[in-house]
Amino acid sequence: MTIGGTGRPTIRDIAAMAGVSAGTVSRAMNGQKGVGAQTRARIEQIIAEQGFQADSSARQLSTGRSRCIAVVFPLHASEVVMHPVYPALLGALGDAAEEAGYDIMLQTLSSPERADRLVERVRHRRLDGVVLPAAGPRDPLQRRLHQAGVPTVLIGHRASSPELAWVDCTHDLAARDLTRLMLDGGRRRLVLLNGPKRVSACRLRSAGFWAAVREAGDLVQSAEEVEVEFDAEAANAAAKPLLAGGQRPTAMLCGADIIAAGCLEAARSLDLSVPDEVAVSGFDDQSLATHTMPALTTVRMPLRDIGEHAARLLFALIDGESPRRRHVILPTEIVLRESTPPGLTVPEPAST
Amino acid sequence: MTIGGTGRPTIRDIAAMAGVSAGTVSRAMNGQKGVGAQTRARIEQIIAEQGFQADSSARQLSTGRSRCIAVVFPLHASEVVMHPVYPALLGALGDAAEEAGYDIMLQTLSSPERADRLVERVRHRRLDGVVLPAAGPRDPLQRRLHQAGVPTVLIGHRASSPELAWVDCTHDLAARDLTRLMLDGGRRRLVLLNGPKRVSACRLRSAGFWAAVREAGDLVQSAEEVEVEFDAEAANAAAKPLLAGGQRPTAMLCGADIIAAGCLEAARSLDLSVPDEVAVSGFDDQSLATHTMPALTTVRMPLRDIGEHAARLLFALIDGESPRRRHVILPTEIVLRESTPPGLTVPEPAST
C-alpha cells in the first residue's frame, strides 16, 4: 500500500544512497556512538542534501516517545485565552518547547471524559508530559496523572503532594508588601477585594494581606476581605457599597486588574478621587492597567520565567531525571503607578 | 523490546478476547462495513470494558493521517498571545477542533527554518492541515503550503490566489459605516489613525474609510490617514501633533483599540474633551475598550465565527471535499460607547 505520491524519501532510501544499512543511518541521525567518522559524515551529507527528516509517527511507534507535551486547561480554549495570565504562560511554554524541540498541544478539559482521553493519550504516548497551568486544590486530574506516572508540572498551585512538581510565584509576599505600602502611604482602613478562593493564587494573596495587617498591629484601623469573581461588573457592584459606607476604606487592594478596573469605576461613580480619597491596586499587570484612569498600581508576575522553569522541569522529568528542585517560587514585582499614594518606595527584594 | 510496563492492551489482545482477528477488531473499531452484527457487538463490548483506545502513532503510521492540525503564527508564541485577536481566534479554533476530534498544535514561525520544519511536518503527516491566522500579502509560506498540497486556510487575509481558502470579516464596511457615523455626528475633519498596512485588515479599513469620505463629497472638510504600529505610546505620539494643530480633527478613527487608547491619552494631555471636541473610535473591542475614559466606541469582529468557519473549512479540505464556499466574509459589529457623539444609530446590516 503506497500512501502519498510525494515520493518522500525514507531512511532506507538514504541508506541506499550512502551504501549502508538503515540501522546505521538511524544511529548516525540520532547521534549515537558506534558509527565510523567517515560513514557518519557521508550520511549526514546526504541527509542534508535531501532535506531528510525522519517520520515522526514511525519514530514514535518504535521509541515510545512523541516529543510533544500538552498544556491543559480546565476550560474551553476560548475561555483560556481570555484569562489575564494563561495566554502569556502559554506563550512562554511555547517558546521553551520550541527551543527544546518539543511540540506543544493545547488541551482542554471542558468535559470530564476529556480527562480520560488525556490520560489515555499519555499512556499511548502521543504525549510525553503535561503542564497544568490552572491547577488548583482538589483537582482529581493531578492525582490521576501522578498515579499513571505521567511527567507533570503544575503552575500556580503549590500541590499538596510533595511528589508533584510545580512552579509558582510570590503572590503572598507581593500582597504583603503592597499592603505595607498602603500603610506607608498613610492608609489605615484596608479592604482586600480578592478573586475567588478556589484559585490558589488568591489564597496566597489573602495570606499576604492578613500577614501585613497582623504585623502592622494597631496601625490598622480596619481590614476586611471580600471575594468576587474576576469580572469588572461584579467588582464594581461589590465595591460600591463598601465605598459608599460611612467608614469608607482608604485603600482597596484588588486581587486582579480586572477587579481593580471595576473598583475604579465604582470610585468614579461615587466621585471619590483616586488615590487621594481611596487608593486602588490590582494584580497581574494586564495591558489594561496602563490605560485606566488613573493608571493602576499592580503586581507583575514573572510569567515568562514561570513558563520557562515549568518547561525545563517537565523536560527533565520526561528524560527520567529527578531534578533537585521540584518546587520553585519566583519573585513578583510591584509596579507603582498613579492609583496609589505618591512617593512610595517598593521594598528591597530582600524582603523575600 | 518492551516499552511500557503498563501492559496496555493492544488490538491483538482485544482480538484474542473476542476470538477474532486483529483485522476484524480494526474494522469494527473504525465503523467499517463488513463485520457481522454479533461480532461487532461483542467487540464493542470488550473495547468498552477494557477502555481500549488504539495507539495513535501506530494508526497514524498506517493511515497517514494524524488527526491533528496546526495553527501557525509568524511570531514567537509569547507575542501571539499578546495580540488583540489571536488568542480569541485560537480559542475558537481550539473549541472547533476539539468538537471534531482533532488535536490542535501551536506552531510558531520565529525563524525561517521553522517554515521548512512545518512543511516537513505536514509532509510527514504529523499534521493534517494548517490554519494561518496571521496571513498577509506576500507571505511565502502560503505558496509553499499550497504547492505542497497541504490543506490550508487563511484568516484575515483575502489571498491573492483564488485556490487558497480563507475567512475574513468586513473590516472595510465597518470602517465605512463608522466614518459615516462620525459624519452623522457632525464631524467634518477626519483622521484615520490606522495600524500598519502590512496587516491586511488595516488595508481594508483604509479602503472603507476612504470610500465613506469619497461618498460624502463636500461634507468632508478634511481627511487624512496616518499609519502607526499597534502601540499606545506610538499612537499617543502620532496623535498629539495632529490634535494640537490649528485645524484639529474632530474625529479620530483608530485602527485598533490600543491605538485609540494612545489617542485618548493624547487628547487628555491636551485637555481636549472626548467626544465633544474630538470623537475617537477603535477597532477590536478588546477588554480595555470598556475601561478607558470615556469607554471606547469600537468594532467587534466575529472571532468565534471566524474560527469556527475556518475550522470547518479546513476539516472539509482535509477530508478531500471541495467545499463550494472557499472564501467567506463574516459581518462585524459596531459597538457604540461614550467616545463618539451621542445619539448615533448603527446602520442596518443591510448596508452590507
Next chain:
DNA sequence: CTGAAAGCGCTTACAG
C-alpha cells in the same frame, strides 16, 4: 564499526 532481523501497533488489499 556495521548489517540483518525483529518489532512497535495499527490498517487494508487480497483471498476465501
Next chain:
DNA sequence: CTGAAAGCGCTTACAG
C-alpha cells in the same frame, strides 16, 4: 463476513 499477511518507517538488541 472474516482471517492471514504484508506493510507503514523507524529503532535496537544481537551477531559478527
